[in-house]
Amino acid sequence: MFSDFDFDVIARTWPYLFKEGMTFTLTLTAMSTLFGILLGTTIALMRLSGIMILEKVGTAYVNLVRSLPLVLVIFWFYFLLPYIGQWLMGTERPMTVGAFMSALITFSLFEAAYFAEIMRAGIQAVPKGQVAAAQALGMRYPQVMGYVVLPQAFRAMTPLLLTQTIVLFQDTSLVYVLSITDFLGAASKVAQRDGRLVEMYIFAALVYFIISFAASYLVKKLQRRMAVA
Template sequence: MLDFSLVQNFIPFMVKAAWITLLLSVISIVAGLILGLFVALMKISKYKILVWIADLYLWVIRGTPLLVQLFLVYFGLPQIGIEFSPFTSAAIALGINAGAYIAEIYRGGILAVSKGQIEAAEALGMKYPTIMKKIILPQALKVSIPSLGNQAIIMLKDSSLASLVTVSELMMVSQRYASTNYAFIEFYIVAALFYLLMTTLFTFILNKIEKRMAVSEQ
């Protein structure tokens, strides 16, 4: 018989852990958005060396598990004298991983902009950086919003892997209290509800952004 009264006294600690999960996710997503934009621009660059670096980054990050990347940052870098806290290590690994997928989302959005608009801007004497800033990127962002939203939700759920490098986020705290109280189902169900609440919040915010951008187009 399930007994959720065992979880009741630990809810405040789980709320605090959920906040850490949310903070880690937001930092990682922001880092991924910035990194992804740079990589996408490198990918479409006319300079072969930048394209090659972007391709290498995408090949390595998308072709290896996030868990391995996380362990390399947390356990591997100290071997060469670079050491970060568990939270910072997790944020770096998650941000680097997100950047690879977000770069491809951006690139798809950029390629979706019609060449006619670019040619018209060039005919008016606009330089490429200005065209990219004022014409291409705003439209690419609008097209990319749904996919970026999905990636944000994926990152929120993937943040649970940070528990494996001792970050006191929701999953680690849930595991700790579940094993102490021998109430694994109860604690994991409550943890799942917290994740569901956070992903619902992300979805709500992203839907609002998408609707606002759609209105601005009209």
Template structure:
């Protein structure tokens, strides 16, 4: 016993701790060096300076002449310029920022000539849009998944056959098939049927994003059912009997007595499930939902910045999952103190 204690003390002394920290950063440096060495071997040119435009950018607005014409007048109004252009016998008015004109009053125009060119206001880039959509889908799927999981978990431990068997059937079917297959069924089978009915009645169709949320919610809910069931069964059965003896119904007992206590047990596995949900949302690109992964692929298609954008995509997913993990740890500490 003393030998074990002395070994632990030796490992936890300041010198060993410092060396361990140095060793960690050496390993990180080696990993980064290997990546850069590999890119140098294939002569890849890093272009990190182009990455910010995928988050925020100022689009270039170009006004072209549509027909033969003439610039009739140029009038300054504050920080803008009012431009009157006669094209094809009609007079068109353009309001453009001051300094965006390269023509003068009286200049003649031909079809395709540039009348004005300027930078518009800031717009969200494709990665920022994809990140927002991933967060939105993950949040909504988490809420619906929790609701399905709690209802299914309570039904799973019920003694009523219709509730218990329905919950078991739901869990086995969903957990027994791949998520990608379920997404395809929701979109191409269920979605096609529902949208066809809506179109026949002159109603707007449902966007693919919502079928993706349905698929993720149902898939996550099946795993939450088993997590909730395990948490409920960890509570002593005597508490259920005591609550029922006080006149509480089965569902009142579950939602007021059992589930609040089970929360402490089920929080860690729930966190893991919802972290998986954020990553699983990347599959929705298969049904034309431009979440973060699909947005990254589209950015690579237009810029050929393969390494930068995929690494950035991984960092963004890591930031989301790490933030969720820290939040759940905070909740665990709060519930442990109560």
């Protein structure tokens, strides 16, 4: 199988793979992480708010999203989001969303459920004595969360948040099923065009492995340094 392995196809196409494909993948990963953490933190606060309706809504969201396959959610949003936009906007035709925006909304909403559980654990790990002390100083609930609880929770949960981001980076390859030119999609196009499936898919797997392994190694080093601190 490897007797006629063509390294030249990789040398000729790697600028396209990284400029077009990897740029899309990293952009989608970074933006989905940002919005996912923001929404996930909001959901975590809802679940810990002590208000029954907010707790139930937050819990239902987390349980629902974590029970669905990601690829199914990607298909749902890609094909249904234009019609949802049409219904909300009252237009005659389905709203134009675009592949990138559809993928960004999908991954942000999906990953928010996982980030919410991470943040909920971080918030609950903050000693209750600190919350009581802040309240004794006259701080209101938003001030206690913003100045006392959330900074400590983010610091404690940073390794887990980064680990989930690595998982998100790997999961972005699923947009390939929508024919979006992410890194895997770009590799697949080259493979189909040049008839070099083995070379391109091995190269794509190797790139994903190197990036994920390096990121995981850095997260472990960060976790050890934070543990010592």
